[in-house]
Amino acid sequence: MSATDPKATRTGRPRSTAADAAILDATRESLVDLGWSKLTMSDVATRAGVAKTTLYRRWAGKNELVVDAVAVLFDELELPDRGSLAADVQGVVLQFAALLERPEARTALMAVVAESTRDDSLRRRIRSAIVDRQKRLVLLGRERAQARGELRYEDDASAAARNADLIFDVIAGAVVHRTLVSAEPVDAEWASGFTSLLLLGLAGAQAG
Amino acid sequence: MSATDPKATRTGRPRSTAADAAILDATRESLVDLGWSKLTMSDVATRAGVAKTTLYRRWAGKNELVVDAVAVLFDELELPDRGSLAADVQGVVLQFAALLERPEARTALMAVVAESTRDDSLRRRIRSAIVDRQKRLVLLGRERAQARGELRYEDDASAAARNADLIFDVIAGAVVHRTLVSAEPVDAEWASGFTSLLLLGLAGAQAG
DNA sequence: TCCTTACGCTACGACCCGTAGCGTAACTGC
DNA sequence: GCAGTTACGCTACGGGTCGTAGCGTAAGGA
Structure with missing residues (x-):
């Protein structure tokens, strides 16, 4: 490339x-x-x-091959404008959870991440092929929420970046952990509870 | 057994x-x-x-052996009373992150979870040997916060259980994702930002 | 002392890995 | 066309792991 x-x-x-x-x-x-x-x-x-x-x-081996094979699944993730930040978050949570229901994604995602803990080039490959594509959804969702007036525009650029990283890890981490570690379903009820917890936290941060 | x-x-x-x-x-x-x-x-x-x-x-194979070998690492997790819910959360986050810094834990945890997606008996083994032990910390922390008056005692037992599961997935998921997927450090600053986000969310849930 | 179970050791067929070597296929530039 | 270059399919290979079987020996209990 x-x-x-x-x-x-x-x-x-x-x-x-x-x-x-x-x-x-x-x-x-x-x-x-x-x-x-x-x-x-x-x-x-x-x-x-x-x-x-x-x-x-x-491909150099199984790791690289599987990353490329699974990466295209993550291209299906989209963030249509659902009118509110709450609806956008809940939508992406359910969409991501549905992706993790697919057996090819479940078995491959954790495995390649595990391998990447000892292989920097593989980690970079995962980042560019999978992780960064997910993170864009967070950035897009924030922009929309700011345009709607639901979130404040932040002055400090680096603080804003850290905040986006934090929210990304919270959303993706919670969904992955619920699905693959706790092994329980991400249904509308769970997504709703998670979304309200997150948005209340963000609202509190705006205030205080 | x-x-x-x-x-x-x-x-x-x-x-x-x-x-x-x-x-x-x-x-x-x-x-x-x-x-x-x-x-x-x-x-x-x-x-x-x-x-x-x-x-x-x-042991039947590599999977089971590694789960047992790594499980004892999670016994080191403790939750000393640090005086406030915020301090307790931040403490457990940093403690869990320190555990995930250890190479034997990093490489093994995700791998066995990946394997468990196709092996129910392995998943049960992981649950009892690792996951449930972590979850106890969440339950203990909630009890303490309730005793301090920081959190309300909940009436509906099943709703309380769902809430504890949610918080557990959020905490553990965010730390794991930050450490192993985003591959960035969980330092005091990140732990502080995460804790305040979570506690503001919980506070908002108490109010509204 | 018998009985039972655990241990160390060796050997084994089956499988996968990753590469080398070869002849052939496809496309480019002269 | 024709040479040059790269990709492909195929075969074969040494090296490694897997999980098991068989054997003699070691360590406890009745």
Whole structure:
């Protein structure tokens, strides 16, 4: 993407985009059937109708492959304007929870995060492919709330950034923990209780 | 622990408790050196000075072994009375974050949770060995705050339970997400900001 | 002293890993 | 067209882990 930056003037046989898609599809399919731990490169290659060597020409290993395969799921996250900050928060919570109900996402997300604790390049990959895309929703939601007058515009830019990071960790962390650790459903009732807790906290911060 | 319930009248050579301890120590040591993915049963056996078959006589596999090895780390979590709910929350946040700084905890916790998404018995094991022990701190903290008059005693028992679950997921989820996903430090400043957000939310819930 | 269970050790088939080597396929520039 | 370059499929390989079986020995209880 950055180092060689080919794409244009490039000689030789081009990479098969069909193979790319087939491999990523096969990876998600294998995640559903086998889960993270039993997924193997050989199995993915077979499902994709592709030689195993073709996988290794594109991805360094299982970690990187799965991150890319799962990342597209997070592109489905959106933040339509629901008219109020409360509705926006509750909407994104339910949407994120629905994503975590999908078996490919459940089994892969925690696993790659676990791997990333010992692999900085993998952590950066996760950040750019998954985490940053989620965080944009928080920033967008804040902007909308500020435009509506529900939240104050903040003077200190770095304090505002820290605040956004905090809210992001609270929202994403709570949903992930509820879903994967406590292993209980994020239904409308829970989302409502969580949203009111968060918004009351934000309101209190605006006041005091 | 429950089915056969031996312990007392049991014939034959007893299990070596020294081997138990050596294996669990070796497991944590191997987690530090190799991380979850590269930890192998053979390596643990070698470090513990024990035959590989001895491991399999006690644990079904890597998942169960690591859960037991890491569970004791969570026994260190305590909740001394710091005089106010805010101080108690901030204290437990920092304590939990310090635990997640330890490499054996970081690499193991997310990994076993990931595995538990496809293994109900493992999930139950994690719940009883790790999660429930953390949740007790939340219940204890609430009791203290109620005794101090900082929080109201709740009438509806099931609503109170749901509320405690919510707060637990918010606290634990935010700290885990901050530490392992965002990969940024939980310092006193962050803990303070998080605590005030949470307490303002709770205060607002008491009022409205 | 018997009986029972745990331990250490060795060996094993099965599987996955990641790579090398080869011939072939596809696309670019001359 | 033709050479040059890169991608692909296939086969084969050494190295490693898995989980189990079989054996002789060690350590307790009746």
